[in-house]
Amino acid sequence: MHFGIISTGPISAEFSQAIKFTDGADISAVFSRNAESAQAFIDQQQLQATAFDSVEALCASNDVDAVYIASPNSLHLSHALVAIQAGKHVVIEKPAVWNPAQWDQVWGAAEKHKVLVFEAARHIYEPAQKIVRDYLVGKKPKTVRLNFSQYSSRWDAVEAGEEPNIFSLKTGGGALVDLGVYPIYDAIYWFGEPDGVRYFPALAPTGVDGAGTLVLVYKDFNVIITIAKNAHSDAPSEILLGRETLRLSSVQGIDLVTEYTAGDEQVLFDSKATPGSRPLSELMRFEAEFFCDMIQAHLEGNFDEARVNRYRSLTLLSRSVNEVCTNARYTAGIFFENETLEISG
């Protein structure tokens, strides 16, 4: 099966590398606003692909079965709709869209046009996730503390009075949507939808959240998610279960999973890599393989019940994550450009 790629940024390069390790899949088309950039990307990544400077043209190509969308977040919606209306399956980088209204537009269009849409939540396809999910069966969490704090060099620009995209309300930036999406996916994947959500942002001068803490309230416990793009932390994430605690090296790209008590410790998963050192392309192979299997099966009319169910649960998960993330943002008073109009309209 053949992927068309929208945008030629670093994440698209990683995805191209990941696809190279996926049997039966390749990149056949690359879009950039100017064709030269698209061709440069093709050359650099050593792809057998056609360069496009029109999203519509790429999506109309018969050489494209599915479109991978990694354009700036604020363009995901329109690019996804073009691809879907052209009858292409779609993989959208996370966060896929800004809010549930946009989400419903995209997934609604996909249903109408009988194509698949995936949000590229790469980390839930990692091998460590199965270890964690299996471990949690029958367990009752007491408290869950997730941490994703990664200093962005663009924060320096914010402190200098500028407004880079990832810290701008115009382009849907901020810590919650950029980093929060990972631990929110984890939490809902592991524990289901929370009963309540409360977000405590630390606002940047640009109006987005430079850091923040999200509390997901469940019946018998809380999930506390701390995220920061203006600060760094290597502290692990933890699921406290009583005498035992499950320690994860991180909320994504999980390299080490350990169960420990006051006196003992047991490694349940070890990627053998230095924590945090694996390249993105390696971490993206798991999702790439999964998306290709699903899309290939669909193309061949072989989308069986197991795949139907898996697709449905991933769709519900993506919707829940979007809703939690958006509710958290709105109740904290963080609205992206024109978003207030959308709501009141």
Next chain:
Amino acid sequence: MHFGIISTGPISAEFSQAIKFTDGADISAVFSRNAESAQAFIDQQQLQATAFDSVEALCASNDVDAVYIASPNSLHLSHALVAIQAGKHVVIEKPAVWNPAQWDQVWGAAEKHKVLVFEAARHIYEPAQKIVRDYLVGKKPKTVRLNFSQYSSRWDAVEAGEEPNIFSLKTGGGALVDLGVYPIYDAIYWFGEPDGVRYFPALAPTGVDGAGTLVLVYKDFNVIITIAKNAHSDAPSEILLGRETLRLSSVQGIDLVTEYTAGDEQVLFDSKATPGSRPLSELMRFEAEFFCDMIQAHLEGNFDEARVNRYRSLTLLSRSVNEVCTNARYTAGIFFENETLEISG
């Protein structure tokens, strides 16, 4: 100067040991509900002290300059008032009293009777605290994550349907008052009073909080405090400052303070002990020395301006901690026995 001790529990034994290392101070009187227990404590601790089975009698003794109160939390108030009215200085184990109304009673009585009252927040007198406070001067925190999660063996009783004191509303139990008091002291000592407080408890069947997360909202950042008596965690506490993060081995009995960045690490304080291994009596020496100095100076009419100021700031700190802790509890709907009546009255 001579201390009378109220109650003969394990914490009193630790305090007795701590006092042995304090120049010019000793234990002259010990109270227990029966005199034999008091005498047994005196023998066991090898004290030159008199046994009392009446708090009033102990407080009336001319051999007692100050009273250390480590009775069950629910008795602190009445014991403190007896001691103060007898003209004795008082050190009350934390949490000193249940709520600001009780706090005002005790500290108001002390002012009237011209005696000193200290809440025994031992951890703020530790050497590591000065390192942390000095380090934070001029720094702007981005996010602060404090963790104090210590599995209590009494939780097993709760799960078996019982109601041990530390998990009972009748005796003022729960994670927030028992463990939360440490990190709340830290936060207010380091950053001052928060602008807002929100508590997310995980309620035990007995009605108290078995675990919980407290969010202290400051102007530009939040302090996230996770506490648990029904679960265990050895995760460090952290003050995220940007590229640098200050890592503390714990919120009390701090053995290791490290500053780290994405690529570097520097130890700022090291007790040289295995983290968490120092006995309480050792950790209590710092506060014991301080309380004795203050009380001795007061007894000698030598309570100079520096001491007046220090006493005032500690008093305000104790009041703030009590207020934050109580607000958190009330807004989470956790009321101790008869406390609702007190409020409405």
